[in-house]
Every structure is written in structure tokens, then in C-alpha cells.
Amino acid sequence: xxxxxxxxxxxxxxxxxxxxxxxxxxxxxxxxxxxxxxxxxxxxxxxxxxxxxxxxxxxxxxxxxxxxxxxxxxxxxxxxxxxxxxxxxxxxxxxxxxxxxxxxxxxxxxxxxxxxxxxxxxxxxxxxxxxxxxxxxxxxxxxxxxxxxxxxxxxxxxxxxxxxxxxxxxxxxxxxxxxxxxxxxxxxxxxxxxxxxxxxxxxxxxxxxxxxxxxxxxxxxxxxxxxxxxxxxxxxxxxxxxxxxxxxxxxxxxxxxxxxxxxxxxxxxxxxxxxxxxxxxxxxxxxxxxxxxxxxxxxx
Numbered sequence: 001x002x003x004x005x006x007x008x009x010x011x012x013x014x015x016x017x018x019x020x021x022x023x024x025x026x027x028x029x030x031x032x033x034x035x036x037x038x039x040x041x042x043x044x045x046x047x048x049x050x051x052x053x054x055x056x057x058x059x060x061x062x063x064x065x066x067x068x069x070x071x072x073x074x075x076x077x078x079x080x081x082x083x084x085x086x087x088x089x090x091x092x093x094x095x096x097x098x099x100x101x102x103x104x105x106x107x108x109x110x111x112x113x114x115x116x117x118x119x120x121x122x123x124x125x126x127x128x129x130x131x132x133x134x135x136x137x138x139x140x141x142x143x144x145x146x147x148x149x150x151x152x153x154x155x156x157x158x159x160x161x162x163x164x165x166x167x168x169x170x171x172x173x174x175x176x177x178x179x180x181x182x183x184x185x186x187x188x189x190x191x192x193x194x195x196x197x198x199x200x201x202x203x204x205x206x207x208x209x210x211x212x213x214x215x216x217x218x219x220x221x222x223x224x225x226x227x228x229x230x231x232x233x234x235x236x237x238x239x240x241x242x243x244x245x246x247x248x249x250x251x252x253x254x255x256x257x258x259x260x261x262x263x264x265x266x267x268x269x270x271x272x273x274x275x276x277x278x279x280x281x282x283x284x285x286x287x288x289x290x291x292x293x294x295x296x297x298x299x300x
Contacts, residue, residue, distance in 0.1 A: 004141035004241075005063040009056055011137045012146070015130050015153060016052040019045055022123050022156075035116040035170075040096045040184040041123070041156075041163050047092045048152050051085040055149050062145070062240055072280075075240020079202040081145040085152060086199035089191050097188035103181035114171050120164035127157035142241040142277060144205075148198040155194040159187040205238040214276065218245045221274045227251060227263045229288040236278070245271065246282035253287035260285050 023045035030039030058081035066073040134150035137143075166183025169176045214236035222231045234247035249267055251260050264283045271281050 002063055004143070005059045007137050007141055008059045008143055008146050011134050012052050012055045012059075012149065015134060015149070016049055016056075018126055018130050019048040019052065022126060023049070025119050026123060029116050029119040033114075033116040035163075035167055038116045038120060038163055038167065040099055040187060041120070041160055043092060043095065045123070045127075045156050047088050048149075048156055050088055051149050051152050054081050054084050054088075055145055058145060059143075072244075073240070075242065076206065078143065078145045078240045079205045082148045082202040083199060083206075085145070085148045086195045086202065089152060089155070089195045089198065093188045093191035093195065096184055096191070100181045100184035100188065103184065104178060114167070117164050117167045117171070120160045120167060123160040124157050124164070127153050127160070131157055144201060144238075144241065148202075151194055151198055155191055159190055162186040162190075201238075208237050211236045211238060211243065214243055214278075215245070217274075217276050218247065218271055218278060218281075221271050221276070222247060222249060222267050225263070225267045225270050227255075228267060233284075239279070242277045242279040244280045244282075245278050246284070248284045248286055250286045250288040253289055255287075 023042050026038050026042035026045055029035065030042055058077055062074050062077040062081070064074050131150050131154040134153055135147060138147035138150050162183040166179045166181075169179040173179075215234045218236055219231050219234040222228060222234070228249055229252060230250040232248050232250070234245070236243050236245040249264065251263055255263070264285050267283055268281045271278055
């Protein structure tokens with residue numbers, strides 16, 4: 001297993017341990033101190049453990065090298081794991097929204113205790129710390145799935161903010177008993193927003209959507225190689241933690257086949273070494289006809 005995969009597993013195992021503690025605290029606290037919002041948030045925290053498992057299992061497969069059945073590697077498994085994380089979050093959002101509506105309909109069940117507020121604050125601090133650590137690792141190893149899991153942590157941290165506010169309002173102003181259920185609804189809506197932020201890039205990858213800014217960067221590198229006359233039809237797409245690119249390169253039509261082939265290798269090497277996270281390049285060489293009267297056409 002690569003060093004990047006080991007880093008992913010390390011931070012995810014740590015996140016799982018934190019999630020277990022937080023989920024138990026929220027659930028017990030929600031029941032003991034009568035907070036619907038805190039119980040709802042406990043479910044959200046518990047869902048983090050499921051996505052942690054998905055990342056730990058998934059990295060074993062997307063980190064595997066190319067083989068006969070998968071000559072392009074297994075990078076898209078990472079997009080599938082990302083979609084799974086998004087799906088789990090969507091289910092959580094639906095259940096929380098449903099539960100909050102039921103709480104409104106059931107009416108006042110008594111105000112929550114202030115210890116529920118303390119639990120929510122502790123959750124914000126721990127999950128924000130976990131988000132920052134996980135996202136830092138995700139950026140370093142360039143893992144979309146791990147970054148999606150980091151945002152799952154961030155959603156848990158931020159969702160605890162309205163929970164803390166709701167608990168405070170319900171405690172100090174009993175007539176605002178509905179604020180606790182409203183806090184749970186806000187959590188659900190926030191999670192749905194996070195779902196789209198997570199799922200959209202994964203869907204783009206699985207459907208081989210082009211990435212314009214990456215295509216432009218690749219084209220600029222290719223155009224800077226000596227001997228390249230023109231570059232067009234440049235495309236780039238995400239593949240796991242990296243990118244694949246293909247482009248058409250026009251060269252002087254008088255170049256021999258061997259020279260043109262060598263130039264294509266120079267272009268490929270330049271793109272791979274440009275720090276663009278491109279790991280594979282397909283280059284189509286085309287002859288550029290001479291139009292300068294001082295240099296008659298010699299191609300056929």
C-alpha cells in the first residue's frame with residue numbers, strides 16, 4: 001500500500017474513533033436532557049462512521065496498481081466511494097427532516113437541559129479539528145473521497161451550531177420550544193447542500209466531463225515545447241486523484257516520422273513534469289503545411 005493510502009487510513013481511523021465518542025455523547029445527552037436536535041445530530045455523527053468505513057475499505061482498491069482487467073488503474077473507485085458518502089448524507093438529511101416535522105406536530109415535550117448545549121459545543125470543536133486535519137491530508141494526497149469525508153466532518157461540526165443555539169433558546173425561553181425542532185431542520189437543509197458539493201464532482205468524473213482550466217493549462221505547456229507549431233483539441237478529465245489528457249499537436253510537415261515521434265515524447269514529458277497532476281497523455285501528431293512563399297511546400 002502506498003504512503004498516501006497509509007495516510008488516508010491513519011486519519012480516517014482517528015476520525016472513526018472521534019465519531020464514536022461524539023455520537024454516543026450526543027445520543028445519551030439528547031435523551032437525558034430532552035433535546036430532539038441533539039438526538040438528530042447524534043444520527044448525523046453516527047453516519048460519519050459509515051463513511052469512514054467506506055474510505056478505509058475503498059482506498060485498498062483505488063490505490064491498487066493497474067492490472068490486465070483494469071489497464072487504466074482503479075482510480076474511479078474513489079468517485080464511487082464519494083458518491084456513497086453523498087448518498088449516506090442525503091439519507092441522513094431526509095431522516096432528520098422527517099424527524100423534525102414529527103417533533104413540530106407532537107408539540108412541546110419540555111425544554112432541553114443546558115448540558116445538551118455543552119455537548120453540542122464540544123462536538124463543534126472536535127469535529128472542526130477533525131475536518132481541518134482530514135482535509136489537509138486530502139489536499140496533500142489529492143484524494144477527492146477523503147476530502148468528501150472531511151466535508152462530512154465539517155457538516156457535523158457546523159450542524160452542531162444551530163443545535164447549540166436551539167437548545168439555548170428552548171432553555172431560556174420555554175415558549176420557543178419549537179426552536180429545538182427547527183434546529184434539526186436547519187441541520188437537514190445544511191446537509192443537503194453539502195451532498196451536492198460532494199456528489200457533483202464525482203458525477204462529473206464518472207461521466208468523463210471535461211475540465212476546462214486543466215485543458216488550458218495542458219495546452220500552454222505543450223505550446224511551450226520547441227518544435228510545436230500549434231495545439232488544438234486539447235481535453236482533460238479527472239481520474240481518481242489525478243487527470244488524463246489528450247491533444248493534437250501540429251509540427252512542421254518536413255519532420256521525419258522519427259523526429260515527430262521524438263517531439264511527441266518531449267511534449268508528453270513536459271506535461272507530466274509540469275505539476276498539473278496529469279498522469280497520462282495521449283498525443284496525436286499532425287503535419288502543418290507551409291504557407292510561406294519563401295519556403296515552398298515540400299510535404300506530400
